[in-house]
Amino acid sequence: MPNLRDIKRRISSVQSTRQITRTMEMVATAKIKKAQERIESARPYALSMMEVLGNVARYVQGATHPLLEEHPEQKRIAIISLTSDRGLCGAFNANILRLTEELMRKAASEGAEADVIAVGKKALSYLKYRGVQPVAEYRDISDKPTYAHARDIAARIIAAYSEGRIDAAYVVFNRFKNVAEQKAEVHQLLPIERKVVDVDEEPLGPRPEYLFEPSPAAVLEKLLPTYVETLVYRALLESAASEQGARRVAMKSATDNAGEIITTLTRSYNRARQASITNEIAEIVGGAAALEES
Structure with a gap:
């Protein structure tokens, strides 16, 4: 599973691409x-x-x-x-x-x-x-x-x-x-x-x-x-x-697809972030329990 940094970098890359395709769509219009x-x-x-x-x-x-x-x-x-x-x-x-x-x-x-x-x-x-x-x-x-x-x-x-x-x-x-x-x-x-x-x-x-x-x-x-x-x-x-x-139709389609990719990547980022936080909490609770037992 990709880490948070990789997902965030990919989201940023797709956002930049969407900005370019949206601009080209407006120019073509x-x-x-x-x-x-x-x-x-x-x-x-x-x-x-x-x-x-x-x-x-x-x-x-x-x-x-x-x-x-x-x-x-x-x-x-x-x-x-x-x-x-x-x-x-x-x-x-x-x-x-x-x-x-x-x-x-x-x-x-x-x-x-x-x-x-x-x-x-x-x-x-x-x-x-x-x-x-x-x-x-x-x-x-x-x-x-x-x-x-x-x-x-x-x-x-x-x-x-x-x-x-x-x-x-x-x-x-x-x-x-x-x-x-x-x-x-x-x-x-x-x-x-x-x-x-x-x-x-x-x-x-x-x-x-x-x-x-x-x-x-x-x-x-x-x-x-x-x-x-x-x-x-x-x-x-x-x-x-x-x-x-x-060109306008192609760039609009590319912009819409980029938006869908960003939505999917954002969900993956949130799930990965939640899993990371849950794992950290579990480690903290496990460490506290081990200290109490000792």
């Missing part, structure tokens, strides 16, 4: 609010982009663009894996890496190779540990992504797809549902789905009129790369919010 605000502020832009693409597509019947064309055979794909730069966020990174490996195995089974773009130190370290060298890596942007980061990532895959160096591009990220729930998902970035520009029905009510310079086709050609950038940026924002949500 504050960051979640900011991340949610960024997602909400970006949502109108994304919806407007979809609306503008649909409206422009009405003036460009049978639109063609390299980003819309499906390659007849997939020999190489690109996978953008969005993880965090720091740990202590539960299964946040593990789910992304699992889906990334599943995509890589599926590509290999179909005779294709996979180029991975690692976003976050966790993806980078894991892939290198597995012997996979990412074609591009981004660090220290997981919690504060900017549109410039999204533009740089999108430019890589757009150029590679347009030049025929890759035949498809996917992004693996955690979608932020709420503070307590995040879901790992895979979205196809390239080729752009034809339904984005194909318009089956005319809009109800007034129809917006556009004046194009130089032409509707030229405007659509500029909008499609911007659309891909918007998708990447949205995924980065979703991942940033999900990271803080997962």
Whole structure:
């Protein structure tokens, strides 16, 4: 049975850990609010982009663009894996890496190779540990992504797809549902789905009129790369919010577990202390009785 000093030292250690996890929980809670605000502020832009693409597509019947064309055979794909730069966020990174490996195995089974773009130190370290060298890596942007980061990532895959160096591009990220729930998902970035520009029905009510310079086709050609950038940026924002949500849940669980451990150790300390006191009393009474007999 451990002595009182060992139990007391362990209680002190767990209390220090609980203080750290509680602080990290509070920090993650504050960051979640900011991340949610960024997602909400970006949502109108994304919806407007979809609306503008649909409206422009009405003036460009049978639109063609390299980003819309499906390659007849997939020999190489690109996978953008969005993880965090720091740990202590539960299964946040593990789910992304699992889906990334599943995509890589599926590509290999179909005779294709996979180029991975690692976003976050966790993806980078894991892939290198597995012997996979990412074609591009981004660090220290997981919690504060900017549109410039999204533009740089999108430019890589757009150029590679347009030049025929890759035949498809996917992004693996955690979608932020709420503070307590995040879901790992895979979205196809390239080729752009034809339904984005194909318009089956005319809009109800007034129809917006556009004046194009130089032409509707030229405007659509500029909008499609911007659309891909918007998708990447949205995924980065979703991942940033999900990271803080997962960290908050993980740190709250750790704080609660630390509290339970402290309660259990305190009971053990009290029992050990009571047993020590009882033993001392018994020794004193036994010594007094021996003196009386003598």
